[in-house]
Amino acid sequence: MLLPNAQCAPPCWWEIIPGQTTVETATTFFTVRGLPWSGYRVTTPLRTLLDVAASPLSQEHLDKAVVQALERGMVRRAALETAPCAPTARQRLAQALASAPRVTEL
Numbered sequence: 271m272l273l274p275n276a277q278c279a280p281p282c283w284w285e286i287i288p289g290q291t292t293v294e295t296a297t298t299f300f301t302v303r304g305l306p307w308s309g310y311r312v313t314t315p316l317r318t319l320l321d322v323a324a325s326p327l328s329q330e331h332l333d334k335a336v337v338q339a340l341e342r343g344m345v346r347r348a349a350l351e352t353a354p355c356a357p358t359a360r361q362r363l364a365q366a367l368a369s370a371p372r373v374t375e376l
Contacts, residue, residue: 315344316353323359329366336366347372 286296300306313321319339322332339345347370350363 315339316349319345319350319363320353320355320359323362323366324356329362332362333366333369336363337370340370 285291285299319332319335322335336350340347347367350367355363
């Protein structure tokens with residue numbers, strides 16, 4: 271068994287430092303010690319919309335998701351307009367943005 275916080279002062283735990291240790295480092299730390307570990311994959315609203323735009327999901331669903339994200343302030347129109355993505359995703363995003371009402375951003 272591992273000794274807790276051997277060379278690591280709180281908030282560090284078993285060499286894992288919140289806000290600094292990457293998921294890959296933590297996974298390696300546990301894996302080499304034979305301990306089961308499955309890290310959490312985290313995304314952002316922008317990344318999710320880009321993934322949806324590149325997927326076969328219907329345009330109607332993408333349109334609704336874009337409108338909701340803009341209205342809720344989860345993503346900025348400029349970020350959707352300039353984020354790097356495939357040409358087909360860019361076209362689908364442009365179509366979704368064209369149908370989305372302009373939201374005043376603070």
